[in-house]
Amino acid sequence: MKNVIVVGGSLIVAFAFNFFLIPFGILSSGISGIAILFGLITPVSIGLLNFLFNLPLVILGYYKLGKEITINTLISIVSLSIFMYILPVMPITDNILLSTIFGGVISGVGIGIILKYSGTSGGLDIIAVIVSRNSNISVGLLLTAMNGIIVIISGAVFNWDIALYTLLSIYITGKMLNTIYTDHIKLTMQIVTSKGEPIRKEILASVYRGMTIMEGAGGYSQEKKQILMMVVTRYETIQIKNIVRKHDKDAFINIFETVEIDGKFAKNSV
Numbered sequence: 001m002k003n004v005i006v007v008g009g010s011l012i013v014a015f016a017f018n019f020f021l022i023p024f025g026i027l028s029s030g031i032s033g034i035a036i037l038f039g040l041i042t043p044v045s046i047g048l049l050n051f052l053f054n055l056p057l058v059i060l061g062y063y064k065l066g067k068e069i070t071i072n073t074l075i076s077i078v079s080l081s082i083f084m085y086i087l088p089v090m091p092i093t094d095n096i097l098l099s100t101i102f103g104g105v106i107s108g109v110g111i112g113i114i115l116k117y118s119g120t121s122g123g124l125d126i127i128a129v130i131v132s133r134n135s136n137i138s139v140g141l142l143l144t145a146m147n148g149i150i151v152i153i154s155g156a157v158f159n160w161d162i163a164l165y166t167l168l169s170i171y172i173t174g175k176m177l178n179t180i181y182t183d184h185i186k187l188t189m190q191i192v193t194s195k196g197e198p199i200r201k202e203i204l205a206s207v208y209r210g211m212t213i214m215e216g217a218g219g220y221s222q223e224k225k226q227i228l229m230m231v232v233t234r235y236e237t238i239q240i241k242n243i244v245r246k247h248d249k250d251a252f253i254n255i256f257e258t259v260e261i262d263g264k265f266a267k268n269s270v
Contacts, residue, residue: 005117006072007079012110014083020103022046023091025158027166028107028173030124031057032080033150037157047085051077061126068206073126076114096165104169108176115181141174186258188231191244192216193251196226202243203228207236231258 017028017036025040027033031053039046054077062070093099115129128142147170155163193199196213203211211230218225232240237255244251 002072002117003075006076006114009110009113009117010076010079011083012113013107014080014087016103016106016110017046017084018087018089019092020099020106021169022089024096024099024165025154025162026096026100026103026169027150027154028103028169030147030150033147033166033170034153037150037153041157045085047081047083050084051081057124057126061130064126064130069129072114072117100165100169101172104172105176107169108173109180111173112177112180115177141178186231187234187237187255188229188258189237189240190254191228191240191251192225192254193228193244193248194223194225195248195251196228198247199244199251200226200228202247203230203240206243207232207240209236 013032017032020026021028022036022040027036032050035046035050035053038044038049058070058073058077061073091099092102124146128146131137131142150170151163151167154166191199200211200213203209209230209232211228214227214229216225216227217223230240241253244253
């Protein structure tokens with residue numbers, strides 16, 4: 001089901017590119033923006049360039065984000081490249097400002113959907129997700145900051161009017177992305193269970209997070225329990241809850257928002 005949603009998100013992004021941004025030479029954010037740039041000044045297909053430019057960062061994502069996200073990212077990159085190749089490049093409106101606004105909104109929605117369902121659309125998304133997972137900075141803010149270079153390239157190659165439209169599009173994309181994808185919000189999970197060891201092993205094998213384990217006992221039953229405490233991102237809670245229920249249907253899970261993190265946030269630091 002996730003794969004289908006990721007493909008759908010990629011279709012939305014490709015629609016925004018081919019019908020709103022590319023016809024006016026407006027670049028998108030990240031590696032896709034660089035692919036659009038080279039596609040506009042060379043005869044090479046933008047979809048093919050997008051795929052080739054993303055491959056090195058997909059390899060990085062495999063080691064830093066895990067297998068599931070990498071697979072979904074590959075699905076996203078391949079489907080986005082195919083959709084960009086299949087869909088015609090034609091403007092829906094002759095108004096460049098409207099194209100900039102709607103292109104930014106629609107691509108932000110598409111990228112947000114992809115990120116929300118355990119994937120990235122490739123490129124700078126991978127770097128942004130890695131940095132966001134180890135900090136309290138939102139993915140949207142990181143992407144907007146890193147994409148400053150895209151704006152400079154756009155101004156140098158085309159003109160500064162196009163660069164400013166590109167900047168506006170990237171800003172709108174980042175705002176929409178933050179509305180849909182809230183993975184930068186950190187939560188603390190407390191898992192009270194009698195099956196602590198198998199749960200611990202599976203979480204550490206599949207989620208890029210560490211944990212603290214404490215011994216406890218049921219207040220009524222006096223049964224010995226393990227308390228697993230960890231700070232996670234919002235969308236990791238679903239995966240972790242599934243792992244816990246797989247081993248212990250009666251486990252007690254307490255989740256609350258974390259205001260601030262002081263210290264390392266990765267698996268090997270806790």
